[in-house]
Amino acid sequence: MPYYRDYGFVMAVGMTPRELMLSAFAKAEDPNSGGRQMPGHFGSKRLRIVTGSSPVTTQVPHAVGIALAAKMQKKEFVTFVTFGEGSSNQGDFHEGCNFAGVHKLPVIIMCENNQYAISVPLHKQISGKVSDRALGYGFPGIRVDGNDALEVYAAVKEARERAIKGEGPTLIEAMMYRLSPHSTSDNDLAYRTKEEVEENWKKDGVARFKNYLIDCGLWDEHRDQDLAAQLNLEIKEATDSADQAPFPKPEDTLLHVYADVEGGA
Numbered sequence: 001m002p003y004y005r006d007y008g009f010v011m012a013v014g015m016t017p018r019e020l021m022l023s024a025f026a027k028a029e030d031p032n033s034g035g036r037q038m039p040g041h042f043g044s045k046r047l048r049i050v051t052g053s054s055p056v057t058t059q060v061p062h063a064v065g066i067a068l069a070a071k072m073q074k075k076e077f078v079t080f081v082t083f084g085e086g087s088s089n090q091g092d093f094h095e096g097c098n099f100a101g102v103h104k105l106p107v108i109i110m111c112e113n114n115q116y117a118i119s120v121p122l123h124k125q126i127s128g129k130v131s132d133r134a135l136g137y138g139f140p141g142i143r144v145d146g147n148d149a150l151e152v153y154a155a156v157k158e159a160r161e162r163a164i165k166g167e168g169p170t171l172i173e174a175m176m177y178r179l180s181p182h183s184t185s186d187n188d189l190a191y192r193t194k195e196e197v198e199e200n201w202k203k204d205g206v207a208r209f210k211n212y213l214i215d216c217g218l219w220d221e222h223r224d225q226d227l228a229a230q231l232n233l234e235i236k237e238a239t240d241s242a243d244q245a246p247f248p249k250p251e252d253t254l255l256h257v258y259a260d261v262e263g264g265a
């Protein structure tokens with residue numbers, strides 16, 4: 001149950017650039033919503049990504065409910081849900097955490113703390129740590145460096161093992177920084193400095209992981225350039241293909257809005 005920041009995450013679990021572009025161009029074939037939702041509202045039956053709603057953090061109680069179903073049906077799966085630190089101040093987050101703690105549900109609750117909620121900086125949103133809130137709900141909460149891929153991986157892996165063993169939820173707060181404006185209509189330099197943004201680009205987790213792989217002798221600049229060229233081509237093909245794909249038909253407007261009743265309503 002990812003939220004709108006999770007392009008990297010949904011691609012890591014198998015969503016293709018073409019599927020994402022079909023969503024950006026609002027085309028009929030878009031698996032996320034058939035072209036009905038804004039881009040970034042991910043959903044895929046094939047990949048078990050539950051469709052996200054626009055009010056932020058509504059996905060937390062949904063994820064907890066799905067984890068309850070896993071427990072009741074004795075199915076071995078874990079729900080993974082993400083959201084921003086700004087929205088972790090909403091009731092949905094707290095109600096979801098409380099229920100998950102009481103019922104020891106198999107859910108990983110991950111806050112992507114990028115230090116801004118649109119124009120509101122972290123120090124005006126929260127005075128403590130998001131991860132410390134888990135204590136009040138009776139399960140572990142840990143803060144990790146969200147720019148360190150391996151640290152995040154280790155924390156999520158351990159949280160999954162706890163969930164599978166029936167030990168209940170884990171709250172993970174991944175510390176990072178929102179490198180771009182909130183949206184294309186946001187002028188971020190109205191509320192933060194260019195220097196602050198530039199300083200944080202130096203800590204970017206993708207560049208850091210690349211350098212780590214180079215240091216380990218597993219990667220090099222030459223291969224990196226080849227990969228970038230290959231990915232640019234893939235994105236261009238996905239963009240062209242989605243651009244040319246048909247729009248939804250007007251008569252399909254109500255498709256998936258109401259349940260189909262067998263034999264007619």
Ligand SMILES: Cc1ncc(C[n+]2csc(CCOP(=O)(O)OP(=O)(O)O)c2C)c(N)n1
Nearest residue numbers: 005054055056084085086087114116117118
């Ligand atoms: C309930 C609700 N209130 C307000 C909004 C408008 N809104 C969209 S994104 C956003 C910022 C959320 O900040 P954060 O949770 O830190 O996530 P980030 O965008 O930083 O990843 C807001 C206020 C919304 N979508 N839903």
Ligand SMILES: [Mg+2]
Nearest residue numbers: 084085116117
């Ligand atoms: Mg944020």
